[in-house]
Amino acid sequence: MANIRSQIKRNRQNERRRLRNKAVRSEMRTRTRTAVTAAAAGAEDAEERLRLAVKRIDKAAANGVIHKNQAANRKRRLMRRATALRQAAEAAASDAG
Numbered sequence: 001m002a003n004i005r006s007q008i009k010r011n012r013q014n015e016r017r018r019l020r021n022k023a024v025r026s027e028m029r030t031r032t033r034t035a036v037t038a039a040a041a042g043a044e045d046a047e048e049r050l051r052l053a054v055k056r057i058d059k060a061a062a063n064g065v066i067h068k069n070q071a072a073n074r075k076r077r078l079m080r081r082a083t084a085l086r087q088a089a090e091a092a093a094s095d096a097g
Contacts, residue, residue, distance in 0.1 A: 024063060024065045027056055031049070035082060039082040039085040042093070046082070050082050054078070057074050057075055058071060
């Protein structure tokens with residue numbers, strides 16, 4: 001445990017920031033997961049969920065929770081995955097129909 005007053009304060013600040021960052025990271029992952037599952041299911045709101053996931057990733061990068069390059073990589077991966085799932089769902093629909 002720190003004896004120096006400024007370090008004690010710094011520890012309190014770091015803990016608050018850690019919890020805030022954890023919540024932001026968790027929501028970002030949740031939004032990404034729901035976007036992928038919606039795209040896989042071919043849901044009508046898949047586009048909206050994808051937009052919200054990208055928005056959360058951008059906000060996390062803006063707040064410094066993740067690096068801007070990490071945000072770009074996550075968005076690129078998410079878009080490619082959603083596009084592939086959408087095309088697979090359309091192909092399955094055309095085969096069945």
